[in-house]
Amino acid sequence: MEQKWWQDKIAYQIYPKSFRDSNGDGIGDIPGIIEKLDYLKSLGIGILWISPVYVSPCADQGYDIADYFQIDPMFGTMEDMERLLKEAEKRDIKILMDLVVNHCSDEHEWFRKACADPEGEYGKYFYFARKENGKLPCNWRSYFGGPVWEPVSGTDWYYLHVFHKKQPDLNWENPKLREEIYRMMNWWLDKGLGGFRVDAIINIKKPLPFRDYPADRDDGLCDMSQVLQHASGIGEFLGEMRDRILIPHDAFFVGEVFNEKEEEIRDFMGDNGYFSSIFDFSQTVEGKSPKGWYANRIPSPDDYKRCCFRSQRKAERVGFYSNVIENHDEPRGVSYYLPPAGRHCKGKKLLAAEYFLLQGIPFIYQGQELGMENMVYASIEEIDDVSSKAEYAECIHVGMSPEEAIKVVNQYTRDNTRTPFQWDDTANAGFTTGIPWLPVNPNYLEINAARQEQDPDSVLQFYRKLSQLRRDPELRDTFVYGRTEPFGEEEQGIMAYFRKGKEEDVLVAGNFTEGSREIQLSSLQEKQKELLLSNDDVKMEGNTLTLTPFQVVVLKITK
Numbered sequence: 226m227e228q229k230w231w232q233d234k235i236a237y238q239i240y241p242k243s244f245r246d247s248n249g250d251g252i253g254d255i256p257g258i259i260e261k262l263d264y265l266k267s268l269g270i271g272i273l274w275i276s277p278v279y280v281s282p283c284a285d286q287g288y289d290i291a292d293y294f295q296i297d298p299m300f301g302t303m304e305d306m307e308r309l310l311k312e313a314e315k316r317d318i319k320i321l322m323d324l325v326v327n328h329c330s331d332e333h334e335w336f337r338k339a340c341a342d343p344e345g346e347y348g349k350y351f352y353f354a355r356k357e358n359g360k361l362p363c364n365w366r367s368y369f370g371g372p373v374w375e376p377v378s379g380t381d382w383y384y385l386h387v388f389h390k391k392q393p394d395l396n397w398e399n400p401k402l403r404e405e406i407y408r409m410m411n412w413w414l415d416k417g418l419g420g421f422r423v424d425a426i427i428n429i430k431k432p433l434p435f436r437d438y439p440a441d442r443d444d445g446l447c448d449m450s451q452v453l454q455h456a457s458g459i460g461e462f463l464g465e466m467r468d469r470i471l472i473p474h475d476a477f478f479v480g481e482v483f484n485e486k487e488e489e490i491r492d493f494m495g496d497n498g499y500f501s502s503i504f505d506f507s508q509t510v511e512g513k514s515p516k517g518w519y520a521n522r523i524p525s526p527d528d529y530k531r532c533c534f535r536s537q538r539k540a541e542r543v544g545f546y547s548n549v550i551e552n553h554d555e556p557r558g559v560s561y562y563l564p565p566a567g568r569h570c571k572g573k574k575l576l577a578a579e580y581f582l583l584q585g586i587p588f589i590y591q592g593q594e595l596g597m598e599n600m601v602y603a604s605i606e607e608i609d610d611v612s613s614k615a616e617y618a619e620c621i622h623v624g625m626s627p628e629e630a631i632k633v634v635n636q637y638t639r640d641n642t643r644t645p646f647q648w649d650d651t652a653n654a655g656f657t658t659g660i661p662w663l664p665v666n667p668n669y670l671e672i673n674a675a676r677q678e679q680d681p682d683s684v685l686q687f688y689r690k691l692s693q694l695r696r697d698p699e700l701r702d703t704f705v706y707g708r709t710e711p712f713g714e715e716e717q718g719i720m721a722y723f724r725k726g727k728e729e730d731v732l733v734a735g736n737f738t739e740g741s742r743e744i745q746l747s748s749l750q751e752k753q754k755e756l757l758l759s760n761d762d763v764k765m766e767g768n769t770l771t772l773t774p775f776q777v778v779v780l781k782i783t784k
């Protein structure tokens with residue numbers, strides 16, 4: 226594999242609305258991010274992805290962009306953004322912005338002009354259609370519920386939106402639209418961005434002409450994941466974007482790609498891939514049902530392990546997945562992948578070490594490094610997220626009581642990771658001096674950054690140690706380029722693997738169960754073993770390593 230500047234980086238995702246509010250209006254902002262750059266530096270962060278800060282009516286929290294060239298006043302000004310780029314550069318941190326180009330906002334001027342004349346120039350930037358024989362062009366269900374077609378008021382036209390109706394889909398088949406997007410990307414990269422996190426990108430290629438697919442619920446509609454299986458030819462668009470933008474800027478693009486097929490990995494993230502990297506969502510999609518959240522199954526630790534190892538194999542000698550346990554669309558990883566008995570400091574460190582030391586680019590989502598947990602919601606009125614509202618309605622539709630429905634939504638609501646960052650134990654967790662736009666998780670009195678700074682055994686300090694390990698000049702090559710080899714893969718409740726280096730191997734071994742477990746290291750008998758990190762005292766007698774409940778041990782094994 227070719228060597229690139231980003232391969233040894235550690236990345237961090239900021240959800241700006243909830244990170245740090247600098248002016249007391251209850252909304253996190255860009256000056257707030259600048260304030261905390263030294264904190265990020267102390268975590269060894271080299272790449273910082275910032276969820277959208279462009280002008281937006283916020284129907285989907287900034288993922289509905291009304292002006293790609295302006296910062297929304299709630300987040301600050303363009304000067305703030307330029308200052309952030311400069312201050313980050315001083316600290317050797319590259320900034321990624323969120324590239325949301327499957328759709329824009331219905332308040333974008335392109336869409337206004339398009340609605341005024343659906344058959345005109347701007348109409349071709351979107352997908353417009355009329356009913357034929359009383360029927361819409363296709364029966365696809367939008368991700369946030371209901372049909373993808375929405376009427377243009379006062380006309381007999383409809384437009385397509387695979388997400389919210391305030392997010393009309395852009396027509397990538399139109400070369401003029403693609404040129405507009407490339408111009409915008411260049412404009413930002415020329416300002417000094419390191420690259421983009423590329424939002425919802427598999428949706429840009431629609432299987433055309435529009436047609437119905439088999440319905441998978443009693444609404445007569447079909448899930449978009451089914452639709453996308455019929456789309457082919459996305460490579461023409463993505464290859465063009467790579468050649469025109471990614472390569473000339475030597476940028477880092479991380480694609481939000483779901484359900485990629487094994488044979489597509491090289492195209493998406495090989496040496497000449499469309500992206501530098503794509504997220505490994507194999508564990509995220511595990512157990513998910515097209516029926517909706519109520520029909521999902523939560524992955525067990527063994528499911529989690531299987532997903533990780535399968536992806537590691539797929540990526541071997543091909544490229545770098547970006548590894549995550551959570552993001553702004555998912556529940557908190559510690560509340561989801563850890564069994565209930567392991568949802569404590571020690572268990573959080575176990576999950577941290579297991580995912581962080583895999584081959585790929587580790588991404589930390591804000592607050593993950595503190596072990597922030599899911600929020601508890603008593604009713605749907607307390608929830609802001611658009612997707613939760615549709616999922617709640619579906620639960621009720623299939624006959625659940627409001628109590629059962631809110632339980633399901635609690636498990637998955639995107640607000641779980643969107644609650645304000647817990648900086649300290651003062652009012653509003655030190656996030657704002659005003660009223661936070663989304664309530665703070667009441668557990669901030671125990672879980673907060675200030676407290677964990679003081680505690681050498683905190684989750685935060687453990688993340689710092691992981692970060693140091695990965696950046697240690699002697700171990701760097703093993704962690705960045707070393708192959709992942711599962712160890713004792715069939716052992717239930719145990720997740721263990723080697724990273725195979727030139728000079729040494731690293732063994733990561735963790736116990737996801739409530740009982741002590743023994744691991745036989747007889748195959749390593751002759752070799753010298755050095756403890757690199759653990760979340761408990763390490764007991765090794767002869768060839769037997771005993772793991773206490775939820776213990777993880779990281780060993781260096783000299784060849």
Ligand code: TEU
Binds near residue numbers: 368388424
């Ligand atoms: O998410 C894309 C995506 O596929 C979502 O449907 C995701 O599965 C869903 O949020 C789960 O409820 C991206 C962004 O990350 C998300 O925040 C946006 O809402 C979405 O695109 C539209 O821009």
Ligand code: CA
Binds near residue numbers: 247253
């Ligand atoms: Ca603010």
